[in-house]
Amino acid sequence: MYTFLLLNTLLVACACNGQLSSQTLDAQKSSYNAKLEKGLFLNEEARHKRSDNIPALQVVVQGLGQQLSEVKAQLTSLETKCSGIESSSQQQYAQLKAKLETTETTVAFHAHHSTDPFSVASHGTIVYDAVTSNIGGAYDPKTGYFTAPVSGTYMLFTNCMAVSSTSEEPSILVEEKVVAACHSNMIGGSTSELGATLSVVHMNSGEQARVRMLENAENVRGYYWNTFAGFLVRADVAH
Numbered sequence: 001m002y003t004f005l006l007l008n009t010l011l012v013a014c015a016c017n018g019q020l021s022s023q024t025l026d027a028q029k030s031s032y033n034a035k036l037e038k039g040l041f042l043n044e045e046a047r048h049k050r051s052d053n054i055p056a057l058q059v060v061v062q063g064l065g066q067q068l069s070e071v072k073a074q075l076t077s078l079e080t081k082c083s084g085i086e087s088s089s090q091q092q093y094a095q096l097k098a099k100l101e102t103t104e105t106t107v108a109f110h111a112h113h114s115t116d117p118f119s120v121a122s123h124g125t126i127v128y129d130a131v132t133s134n135i136g137g138a139y140d141p142k143t144g145y146f147t148a149p150v151s152g153t154y155m156l157f158t159n160c161m162a163v164s165s166t167s168e169e170p171s172i173l174v175e176e177k178v179v180a181a182c183h184s185n186m187i188g189g190s191t192s193e194l195g196a197t198l199s200v201v202h203m204n205s206g207e208q209a210r211v212r213m214l215e216n217a218e219n220v221r222g223y224y225w226n227t228f229a230g231f232l233v234r235a236d237v238a239h
Helices: 002-016 022-052 054-103
Strands: 108-113 118-120 130-135 145-147 152-160 170-174 177-181 195-203 208-213 217-220 223-235
Touching: 152 170, 152 177, 152 208, 170 195, 177 195
Parallel strands: none
Antiparallel strands: 108 130, 108 223, 118 217, 145 208, 152 195, 152 223, 170 177, 170 208
């Protein structure tokens, strides 16, 4: 509207200056009026169209909002699943690692007495104080006890030899139960009777084994004539 008034003013000024004839002026004014009316109509129509499209736009916006909510829900679900998978993977890794560490555990020991001969009380524990090997550190040379570090199948061995004119009968105990026994009799002129025994047993982690003298033997042979040994055959596999 303001543009139209400005143009009319300019046309009148040009006419007054003699630059435009009255007919040309009227023709120009009519042309500008037509263009102005057309422009106003188009603007009004566009405004009505925008007004008419508001509900449709609202529907579109609502639809997009719903889709966004669904995407967020799917993302949350995926995050939950990923968290569960990660937790499960960590548990499986820990279990496999524990199985590997268990199956790779090496336990073995061999010990004898450092003096020859030595004395052991009746039903007393033979303490083999000289350690040849103690892989895994499960044997205690101060007490004579072997403690299973892991649950599994173990082989336990002992050999014995009494001094002249005596006899000796040691046995292997696991959790205070006799699992094997050996005998050496040097009475009656025998000079080299050596006894030996072994047992394959299952031991749970923390259970103990020892060699106990069943009969009174004031003096028995030491060094490698009396020994205690064992090793882990196979560790239990955790399930």
